[in-house]
Amino acid sequence: MIVQGKARRFKQDNDINTDYIISGRYKFKIQNPEELAQYVMEDLDPDFKNRYQKGDFIVAGKNFGCGSSREQAPQAIKYAKMGAVIAKSFARIFYRNSFNIGLLLIECDTDPIKENDELVLDLEKGVLKDITQNIDIIIKPLPAVMAKLLEDGGIINHFKKHGGFKL
Amino acid sequence: MGKTIAEKIFSKKSGQDVHAKDLVLADVDFCMGQDGTSSIIIDSFREMGAKKVFNPKKIALVIDHSSPSPNLGVSAIHKKMRDFANEYGITLYDIGCGVCHQLLPEKGHVVPGDLVIGADSHTCSYGAINVFSTGMGSTDVAVGIISGQNWFRVPETVKFIFKNQLKKGVYSKDMALFIARHAGADGLTYMAAEYTGSAIDKLSVEARFTICNMAIEIGAKAGIMEADAKAIKWVQSRTNKKFTPVKADKDAVYADVREYDAAKIVPQVAKPHAVDNVVDAADVKHIEIQQGLIGTCTNGRLEDLEIAVSILKGKKIKKGLRLIIAPASAEVFIQAMKKGLVQTLMESGAAFVTPGCGPCVGTHNGVPSDGERVISTANRNFKGRMGNPNSEIYLASPATVAASMLTGKITDPRKFIK
Missing domain, CATH: 3.30.499.10 (Aconitase, domain 3)
Structure with missing residues (x-):
C-alpha cells in the first residue's frame, strides 16, 4: 500500500488530545460523521478546515489522541479524508479506535517533517519518504493484530467476515 | 515468576497463564456506555448484524454527560439509548441517576477481581475496588456487548508506593495531580499502575476512586489497588455477589517501582x-x-x-x-x-x-x-x-x-x- 499527501502540522506538537480533534460541543449532538468532520481540529486550529486537502497527513509529536475515549475523534479524521496520522506515539484508546474503524496510524520520528512537505508512505517497505526534503524515515512496523484489522477494514468488517474474533 | 494484579486478572479471564505483553482474548464481566459514546455503540452493534447481547445483566447504559438534554441532537441520542435498552433488556440509568463511574460501583455492578470495559476513558476509576477496568472506544464496547469478550495486550505495571500519610488540608486529588506532575501525560501509556503504601491504606474508599479515576491522565490502561478490609466492606454493603480479591505476588515483576513520601505532598493545581x-x-x-x-x-x-x-x-x-x-x-x-x-x-x-x-x-x-x-x-x-x-x-x-x-x-x- 502506497499513500501520498502533504504534511499538516500544528502549533502544539505533543499531547494533542481528543477534545482538540473533535470538541464535546459537537460530538454530543451530531451523529453524522461527515458533518462532524467539518469541525476536525477546530479548538487547536480554527483555520484547519481551510488548510488541508483530501489525502493529507496529520503529523504530530508524542501521545497523539490522549484524553477521552470518543471514537468520534478518529472518525472525524477519517471522514475529513485524511490519508493517515503520523506521530511519534499514540495514546492507547485512540490507537485501538483508529484501527477498529480503519484509520491508518503510523509511528515514526516526525521531527524532520515540516508543514507542507510532500510525503509518500510505503507500508510494505516500512518507509516514509519526505520528497520535499529527500529523506527516508523508517516507520515502526504495525503489530500483527493491527495489520490484520487494517487488512479486514476494521473490527466491524472483521467480525462480519469471521463471525467473531480471528486475530 | 510472580504476577502483578493485572497479570492475575488476565490469566483468570483468559483461562491461560499470561504475563505482561501477551495478547489475550478475555471474558469481560461488565460493559458500559454513556450518552457521548452509546450512539456509536448502537450503530456498530447493528452494523455487525448482532441480534442479541451476550448477557443483559452485565451491561449498563448511562445518561450522564449531557443530562437532562440541552438540545435536539442530544435528545435524539438519549431516545436511541432508551429504545435500545428497552429492546434488549439492558439497565439504563436515566437523567438524574448520576455519573456512570459513580453508579457502577455504587449499584454493585462491579466487584473486586472483575474485568470491565467502558466506552469512557475514566472507566479506570473502579481500580479503587480492585477491578481491572479500562476505557475503550464505542466499537470495542459493542464487540464486548455482543461477544462478552475482547482482545487485550496484558499491560506491564508500574508500582507507586506512597509512604506515611497525607497532611491535613491535603487530599487524594492532590495525590492524583502529584502523580500526573511526576509521571507526565504519557508516562504510563499501554501500562497499568498499582497504587499502594500506608498513605493509600489510610484513604477512604471514596478518596481512592479519585486516584484511580485519573490513571488515564498519565496514559495508563488501568490504575488498580488491592482490596483491603475497608474496600471489601464497602463493596459488600452494595451487593451480595461473591467475589475473590486479587493481590499482587511478592515477587511480581514491575516495569518500575516509584516511592513517594505522602507527608511531603502539598495542595496541587x-x-x-x-x-x-x-x-x-x-x-x-x-x-x-x-x-x-x-x-x-x-x-x-x-x-x-x-x-x-x-x-x-x-x-x-x-x-x-x-x-x-x-x-x-x-x-x-x-x-x-x-x-x-x-x-x-x-x-x-x-x-x-x-x-x-x-x-x-x-x-x-x-x-x-x-x-x-x-x-x-x-x-x-x-x-x-x-x-x-x-x-x-x-x-x-x-x-x-x-x-x-x-x-x-x-x-x-x-x-x-x-
Whole structure:
C-alpha cells in the first residue's frame, strides 16, 4: 500500500488530545460523521478546515489522541479524508479506535517533517519518504493484530467476515 | 515468576497463564456506555448484524454527560439509548441517576477481581475496588456487548508506593495531580499502575476512586489497588455477589517501582491546558477566578461535599463569583441533603445542578465566557473542555476550589482548616 499527501502540522506538537480533534460541543449532538468532520481540529486550529486537502497527513509529536475515549475523534479524521496520522506515539484508546474503524496510524520520528512537505508512505517497505526534503524515515512496523484489522477494514468488517474474533 | 494484579486478572479471564505483553482474548464481566459514546455503540452493534447481547445483566447504559438534554441532537441520542435498552433488556440509568463511574460501583455492578470495559476513558476509576477496568472506544464496547469478550495486550505495571500519610488540608486529588506532575501525560501509556503504601491504606474508599479515576491522565490502561478490609466492606454493603480479591505476588515483576513520601505532598493545581502542567497551589495564588466547579467522576462524592462544607460553612462565596456543584449521583445528593450539606452550601451561595457530569464536558450547566477562569475538581483542563476555547480551567481538590471561592483567587486551603 502506497499513500501520498502533504504534511499538516500544528502549533502544539505533543499531547494533542481528543477534545482538540473533535470538541464535546459537537460530538454530543451530531451523529453524522461527515458533518462532524467539518469541525476536525477546530479548538487547536480554527483555520484547519481551510488548510488541508483530501489525502493529507496529520503529523504530530508524542501521545497523539490522549484524553477521552470518543471514537468520534478518529472518525472525524477519517471522514475529513485524511490519508493517515503520523506521530511519534499514540495514546492507547485512540490507537485501538483508529484501527477498529480503519484509520491508518503510523509511528515514526516526525521531527524532520515540516508543514507542507510532500510525503509518500510505503507500508510494505516500512518507509516514509519526505520528497520535499529527500529523506527516508523508517516507520515502526504495525503489530500483527493491527495489520490484520487494517487488512479486514476494521473490527466491524472483521467480525462480519469471521463471525467473531480471528486475530 | 510472580504476577502483578493485572497479570492475575488476565490469566483468570483468559483461562491461560499470561504475563505482561501477551495478547489475550478475555471474558469481560461488565460493559458500559454513556450518552457521548452509546450512539456509536448502537450503530456498530447493528452494523455487525448482532441480534442479541451476550448477557443483559452485565451491561449498563448511562445518561450522564449531557443530562437532562440541552438540545435536539442530544435528545435524539438519549431516545436511541432508551429504545435500545428497552429492546434488549439492558439497565439504563436515566437523567438524574448520576455519573456512570459513580453508579457502577455504587449499584454493585462491579466487584473486586472483575474485568470491565467502558466506552469512557475514566472507566479506570473502579481500580479503587480492585477491578481491572479500562476505557475503550464505542466499537470495542459493542464487540464486548455482543461477544462478552475482547482482545487485550496484558499491560506491564508500574508500582507507586506512597509512604506515611497525607497532611491535613491535603487530599487524594492532590495525590492524583502529584502523580500526573511526576509521571507526565504519557508516562504510563499501554501500562497499568498499582497504587499502594500506608498513605493509600489510610484513604477512604471514596478518596481512592479519585486516584484511580485519573490513571488515564498519565496514559495508563488501568490504575488498580488491592482490596483491603475497608474496600471489601464497602463493596459488600452494595451487593451480595461473591467475589475473590486479587493481590499482587511478592515477587511480581514491575516495569518500575516509584516511592513517594505522602507527608511531603502539598495542595496541587493543574494549570491550563494540560493535566500534567501541575504546580503547588501556593505558586498560583495570584490567579483570579470567576467560576468554581465541585463534582464530576473525580470529586463529586459525599466526602467531597463534606470537605467543601468544612471550608464554606457559615461563610459566603466572594461577590461576583459563582460555584456550581454537581453531585456524582442521586444517592450522594440525597445523603448530602439528609446531612444538611446542601443547605449549608446553598446558603454560602452555591448553585446545584442535576447529578451527572455537570459542566465538565462543555455541553451545558455552566459554560464559561471568553477570558474567564474556572477552578474545578474535574480531571481535564484541555482548551475548550468546558465549551469555550477562550476560557481557562485550573484543576484542584474540593478544598482548594472551596477556599478559592472565598477569596476570588486560587488559594491554598490549609489556612482555612483548623
